[in-house]
Amino acid sequence: MKFPFLASFIVFIIWLKYELGKSNKKNVNAESDFWENEQRANEVRKKPLNDLDYIALPKDILPYDILAEHPDIVSAREKISSLSDKKIVNLTGFTNTELKLAYGTANITPLTEYDDNYALLVSQIQIWANVLCENGYEEAAVPMLEFAIETGSDVRGSYALLLAYYRAHGNTAGISHLKEKAQSLNSLSKDSILRLLSSDSQTD
Numbered sequence: 001m002k003f004p005f006l007a008s009f010i011v012f013i014i015w016l017k018y019e020l021g022k023s024n025k026k027n028v029n030a031e032s033d034f035w036e037n038e039q040r041a042n043e044v045r046k047k048p049l050n051d052l053d054y055i056a057l058p059k060d061i062l063p064y065d066i067l068a069e070h071p072d073i074v075s076a077r078e079k080i081s082s083l084s085d086k087k088i089v090n091l092t093g094f095t096n097t098e099l100k101l102a103y104g105t106a107n108i109t110p111l112t113e114y115d116d117n118y119a120l121l122v123s124q125i126q127i128w129a130n131v132l133c134e135n136g137y138e139e140a141a142v143p144m145l146e147f148a149i150e151t152g153s154d155v156r157g158s159y160a161l162l163l164a165y166y167r168a169h170g171n172t173a174g175i176s177h178l179k180e181k182a183q184s185l186n187s188l189s190k191d192s193i194l195r196l197l198s199s200d201s202q203t204d
Helices: 001-043 071-081 096-103 104-136 138-150 156-168 173-184 188-197
Strands: none
Touching: 071 104, 096 104, 104 138, 104 156, 138 156, 138 173, 156 173, 156 188, 173 188
């Protein structure tokens, strides 16, 4: 009775070693490819940034007259205003290597700044919208949140607030659009957002 067990165990060990070897080989190849791409990227000369999708501040949809003295809104408003003379670009999902290959190594610093500006913008929009929704001003928050989603934001909370509003108002077209935007995301948050939008819950 021991021999079948021993044979199965030996087969298992051989299979495990094979799988581990295959995994190690993939990791080695992936690391090799990474450094090869990184070397090529570091040799790319600086290129114009004219084709970037620059984002303008949504000043016309910000409800400055609602809860104007709320500390979180005051802070969010000031941080968004600080971006008025800065360039804003959503580069979510792109690695530094990909950006260097596309625009040259010398452009990494400004590109990082543009993306940081975008992250600040959508995070402050989310904070502002949260306060509005918590105090019964959901309708005023909707244009802000829709702007963020249209620019490619992957802030899950923005999707959650809009989803709740659309559901409450029977806006099935709005929910469908949210799903379309989520499908197009190039972000680690994509799957989480899609699960949220596919849930039957009325709240996040």
